Amino acid sequence: MPGRNESHRLNLTRRGLLQAAAACALALPSLSRAATDIPAEVLAAMPDARLSGSGEFRYFGFLVYRATLWVGPQGLGSRLGETPFALQLRYARSLDGGDIAARSEEEMRKLDEGSPQQRSAWLAAMQRIFPDVTDGDTLTGVFTPGGDGAASAQTRFYFNGKLRGSVPGTAFARAFFAIWLSPRTPAPGLRDDLLAKAFSAASTP
Template sequence: MTRPHPPRLANRRQLVLALAALGLGGLPGLGRAAAPAMPPEVARELPEARLVGQGRLRYFGLHIYDAELWAGPGFQAGEGEPGRQPLALVLRYARSLDGVKIAERSIEEMRGIGPFSAEQSASWLAFMREAFPDVKDGDRLTGLLRPGEGAAFTFNGSPRASLRDADFARLFFGIWLAPASSQPKLRRSLLGLDR
């Protein structure tokens, strides 16, 4: 003779089934991470920006940074290469990294997005070595894409450097946003394509 389940156990099973049916996405805090607040540097540059998407970069299981893509209301994820629409890419670091290494890795990643000359490489690398400081857990580096002009960077909300070079901007932001990105899952998350 089987004994009926105690009411508490039956309620627990119903809860588990209900959560599974909802896919956990319908309950606050269980599905997606809460939307971050708009950083002040983004509000200054793009006052009507909205969060397009966000994602986390892991390297061999290590949490490197969380990324956020902010853009104006007319932003269209499918409009070709980055560089046609103003946007802000915010990286919130989860560990200490050397700024020079960040610059060197950026040049490597840019090579995967599109071709550029040895002169451009040397010039851009020198710029990024100056622009990108050493970072630690909790630091925020924001790239501001200015279509047809170039890019500007802030560190923890303070202006850091800018470069008037549309080719640099297109290739740099392409690291995260171009179809040839080495991190396609992060790209899809940033562009809001996984919703």
Template sequence: MPTRPLHLSVALALLVGGPASAQPAPAPMLSAALQDQTLSGSARLRYWGFDVYDARLYVAPGFDIQRFEDQRFGLELSYLRGFKGADIAERSIEEMKGLARLDPAQAQRWQAAMSALFPEVRRGDRLTGVHVPGSGARFYVNGQWLGEIADDAFSRLFFGIWLSPRTSQPRLREALIQSLGGPPRAP
């Protein structure tokens, strides 16, 4: 899959209205971006009887799910079927709107940024996002640098799709955070 030039992150930062990040340059390989992180949990998303993707959450020791927005972590989606990047972006915005009220202009900018960044995925492709608090979301495809959306508000809400207590997929969230402890689930 072709990689996008590094300057795409600057263009996306301007598109979403945020300043270019003062954070260190992103790691070109996912393994470097997640070097201190371990697998917390995994789950398969099924929608209307179709297998969509397998999700894996990578966190550092001491990760607190109640404050996920304040900590660095990675979320990998291994696709089980093909999707257009624009369709992934559209569905992401729909899910984000289920978590918080979005200004229509902001939603449009975020959707455009994701559509410009997310590639068409095929079965077996892995799209991984890394939340960098205070900076935004960095993305990798099949372990290689893809680009970033340098907007902390976007990143918090985007990853809330999977990690917020208000997620539309509470069982998937539970499976992702299973190793973090917390109260046992009622039968």
């Protein structure tokens, strides 16, 4: 049988374990909410938005951003641009807005999206809209299709929840979001993560 001092030590150890378990239990709900919260700018355009998937983009092992995709109840659709969706990038490092725009245009060109004239106009629009970012900043692109009496298709960009500007047309949306969602994306693992529930009718977890 343990002595008095040993029993005291055991009680302290048990107490510490219980306190640690209680602290974890209190922290878990907030972590869960942080992982599933839908930004207000997404809900404004897509009241029934649900999480499709999320994943990380790393460059030579360094985390650049975490991407999250939301879709409507009908999913992403058979062709990009048929249904509303939103993609958010939460940056983990500082990047120049002009560089983000230039790299986006470069990836569109590699994917053979748009004509040279279109990409030139898109680049100018992205240079105007995309801000410099630092660790923790978010840039969210929200696409809404046109037709059926709705306004023309457009992609609105929000920086930390505030509208920065928009680019009209389905062609731009297909070209821009193809960087992450096309089968020819340079980040196929991230694409798989983003599209995990893109075509499912399941509700948001």
